[in-house]
Structures are given as C-alpha cells and as structure tokens.
Amino acid sequence: MKKQDFINELAEELEVESQVTAETVLKDLDEWDSMGAMILIGYVSDNFDVTLNADDIEALTTFQSLVDKIGVEKFS
Amino acid sequence: MGAEITAIEYHYPEKAITNVDLAKEFPDYDFSKFEKKVGIKTRYVVNEDETALDLACKAVNKLFDNGIDKSKIDYLLYCTQSPEYILPTTACILQDRVGLNKTIGAFDFNLGCSGYTYGLSFAKALINSNQAKKVLLVTAETYSKFIHEKDRTNRSIFGDAATATIIEASDQECVGDFLFGTDGNGHDKLIVKNGGSKNKYNANCAVKDYGTGNQYTDNHIYMNGPEIFNFTAGQIPKFTKEVLLKNNIEKEYIDQFVFHQANAYMLNFMRKRIKVEPDKFYINLENGGNTVSNTIPIALKNYSQNITKQESIIVLGFGVGLSWSGGLIKLNNKL
Numbered sequence: 001m002k003k004q005d006f007i008n009e010l011a012e013e014l015e016v017e018s019q020v021t022a023e024t025v026l027k028d029l030d031e032w033d034s035m036g037a038m039i040l041i042g043y044v045s046d047n048f049d050v051t052l053n054a055d056d057i058e059a060l061t062t063f064q065s066l067v068d069k070i071g072v073e074k075f076s
Numbered sequence: 077m078g079a080e081i082t083a084i085e086y087h088y089p090e091k092a093i094t095n096v097d098l099a100k101e102f103p104d105y106d107f108s109k110f111e112k113k114v115g116i117k118t119r120y121v122v123n124e125d126e127t128a129l130d131l132a133c134k135a136v137n138k139l140f141d142n143g144i145d146k147s148k149i150d151y152l153l154y155c156t157q158s159p160e161y162i163l164p165t166t167a168c169i170l171q172d173r174v175g176l177n178k179t180i181g182a183f184d185f186n187l188g189c190s191g192y193t194y195g196l197s198f199a200k201a202l203i204n205s206n207q208a209k210k211v212l213l214v215t216a217e218t219y220s221k222f223i224h225e226k227d228r229t230n231r232s233i234f235g236d237a238a239t240a241t242i243i244e245a246s247d248q249e250c251v252g253d254f255l256f257g258t259d260g261n262g263h264d265k266l267i268v269k270n271g272g273s274k275n276k277y278n279a280n281c282a283v284k285d286y287g288t289g290n291q292y293t294d295n296h297i298y299m300n301g302p303e304i305f306n307f308t309a310g311q312i313p314k315f316t317k318e319v320l321l322k323n324n325i326e327k328e329y330i331d332q333f334v335f336h337q338a339n340a341y342m343l344n345f346m347r348k349r350i351k352v353e354p355d356k357f358y359i360n361l362e363n364g365g366n367t368v369s370n371t372i373p374i375a376l377k378n379y380s381q382n383i384t385k386q387e388s389i390i391v392l393g394f395g396v397g398l399s400w401s402g403g404l405i406k407l408n409n410k411l
Contacts, residue, residue, distance in 0.1 A: 033289070034286065057302050
C-alpha cells in the first residue's frame with residue numbers, strides 16, 4: 001500500500017474532516033478519542049496483521065510514527 | 077431428558093440518559109459519531125438509592141406476573157459484580173424479597189460479560205444431573221455506580237439492567253455444549269481496584285487521566301480499551317469456531333449469533349472475521365447500551381419475538397476477568 005493512500009484511508013475510517021499528511025499529529029485531531037484508538041487498532045490489524053497494544057497507542061505521535069510502527073517496508 | 081430456556085424478562089431503571097443529555101455535559105465531544113460507530117443512543121442508570129438487587133426483583137416479578145409459578149423454582153443462580161453487600165450472598169436476599177421457596181439452592185457468582193453463558197451452562201448441568209428441575213438465572217448489574225462522572229467513554233458505553241431467565245427440564249435438549257476460557261493475566265485491564273479486601277475504598281483517591289479526556293480514580297472502573305479490544309478481536313473469532321466444532325454444527329446452520337453486546341464497532345469487526353452475514357449476527361444496543369451480563373438475555377428476548385420455528389443460536393460472552401464462554405442453544409418459540 002502507498003503511504004499516502006494508507007493515511008487517507010485511515011483518516012476516512014476515523015472520519016477526520018481536515019487534510020492529513022504523514023506529519024499530522026494523531027492526538028491533535030479533534031476526532032481523536034478512545035473510539036478512534038479502537039478503530040485504528042482494528043484497521044491496522046485487518047490490513048497489516050499487526051497488533052497495536054495500549055503502549056503502542058500511547059507512544060504514537062504523527063501518522064509517520066504509525067507507519068514506522070507498522071514497518072516502513074510494508075509501504076511503497 | 078434435557079434443559080430448555082422457557083422464559084426471559086428484563087428490566088431497565090427508569091432514569092434514561094440520551095446522547096443529547098451527555099452532549100450537554102461534554103460539549104466538546106461529537107456524540108453523533110459515537111452513536112454511529114458504537115451504536116448506542118440511550119442508556120439507563122439507577123438512582124443513588126436503587127441497587128442491582130432492586131432491578132433484579134423487578135425482572136423476576138415480571139416472570140411471575142406472566143404466569144411463572146414461583147413455587148416450582150428449585151434453584152437460583154445470581155450473576156452480579158454489583159452485590160448488595162460484601163456479605164451475605166445477594167441471592168439469599170433475593171429469595172426472600174421475591175418469595176421463593178426456602179428449599180431452593182441459591183448462590184451468587186461474580187462474572188461480567190461472560191456471566192450469562194456460564195449461568196446457562198450451569199443451569200443445564202444442574203438439571204441434567206437431576207439436582208434441579210426449574211432454575212431461575214438472574215443477571216443484575218449497576219456499573220454506573222462504579223464509573224467516574226468525568227469518564228465520558230465508559231459513561232457512554234455502559235448501562236444498568238437486570239434480567240431473569242427460566243431454564244427447565246424438557247424432553248428435548250435445547251441447551252447444547254458450552255466451552256470456556258480464562259486469562260487472569262488480563263485481570264487489570266478492566267478493574268475496580270479499591271473497595272475489595274486488597275485495597276480499601278479511599279475517599280482521597282487521586283484523579284487519573286486516560287489521555288483521551290476521560291478521568292477515573294482507583295475507586296472507579298478502569299478499562300484499558302485497546303487491550304480489551306485486542307483480546308476480543310484475537311480470541312473470540314477463534315473461540316467461536318471451537319464452539320461450533322464442539323457442537324458439531326457448521327456456521328451455515330446457525331440461525332443467529334447472539335454475542336455479548338459490547339459495542340457495535342467491535343461486534344461488526346468480529347462478525348467480518350467470523351464471516352457471518354449481518355442478518356445472522358445480532359447487533360442492537362441502541363436502547364440500553366452495554367449492560368454487561370444482561371446484554372445476551374435482553375437480546376434473546378427481543379430476537380425471539382419474531383421466531384416462528386425452532387432456531388439454533390450461538391450465544392457467546394466475553395470480557396472482564398478476562399473470561400469468555402459460549403455455546404449453542406435452541407429456541408422453540410417467542411420468549
């Protein structure tokens with residue numbers, strides 16, 4: 001998957017209304033909350049077979065940090 | 077010889093809290109999105125002077141009002157994490173309050189979302205081992221008493237309720253095989269730390285922050301949402317297959333999957349993993365929310381209203397403990 005496609009799809013899942021890039025800080029989004037965390041975990045699990053735990057969620061900053069966590073090699 | 081569910085009644089407290097009410101308290105939060113994703117519009121909570129036992133009595137009395145003969149009940153199973161006291165057993169008080177025979181067996185068991193399915197399995201075992209003929213299984217929960225007022229997420233998800241189910245001896249076996257799972261390593265993922273025998277209730281407890289605007293103290297419910305989600309998403313689809321296998325039935329022959337109504341997003345996530353069509357997978361928590369051990373009997377009661385023939389249903393509960401259990405039941409008619 002292309003990185004920007006992933007970011008766009010995830011933003012859509014989270015129903016983020018503003019424009020997002022790799023540099024956008026997840027937790028700064030108005031839409032970020034505990035439901036968002038659940039949706040993010042579900043999306044990443046379904047698409048990459050990667051399980052994010054509570055500590056991973058806690059450590060997340062930008063969308064890029066999420067890409068790094070999943071593994072940059074999984075993106076083109 | 078076998079066991080059969082012949083009646084279910086439930087009761088919600090009168091005080092309703094809608095998403096509109098919550099939005100007034102939490103004006104910065106978009107409850108329309110919550111409603112869409114989590115599927116809850118209204119939850120009911122008890123008043124300060126009202127307890128889970130009060131709700132339980134009302135649910136049980138509905139059974140009696142509908143013609144169930146209380147003198148025939150010979151066993152009471154009471155599932156709660158909101159007991160009336162530390163001791164005595166709440167089931168004993170219920171026996172007296174609703175006027176059950178003094179010859180009955182009665183005990184409480186402390187389980188959350190996996191409690192109802194445990195209760196069904198236990199009722200079946202009592203009947204098939206000839207220790208009881210007519211079992212009253214009660215679930216009653218008031219998590220609202222344990223949730224911090226600034227814990228928006230848990231206040232939005234959980235509601236209070238009680239249910240009463242009759243399981244009785246029958247010519248046909250309508251309660252199939254059940255399986256169980258336990259992982260106490262996750263006991264601190266959903267917990268009220270204070271007020272038991274390890275940690276006393278602390279009137280000056282520090283307020284903690286979840287990081288998503290939600291607050292709690294150790295006197296209140298703490299839920300690690302991501303870990304509970306991962307447990308459920310990882311464990312339950314696999315477990316569902318094991319339950320089907322144990323009952324020697326293919327999922328195509330199941331009329332309805334009735335899982336614990338945790339939240340709509342999580343249920344849909346699991347439904348896709350198990351590969352079941354939406355019309356065979358019960359999701360309805362709009363009115364009432366997540367009422368812990370009450371969601372499955374409430375769902376069965378509501379679902380059964382449109383049954384016209386015998387239906388095979390998988391019931392499956394999972395959550396606090398961590399604990400999970402599930403099995404096959406057959407419903408013959410409207411409950």
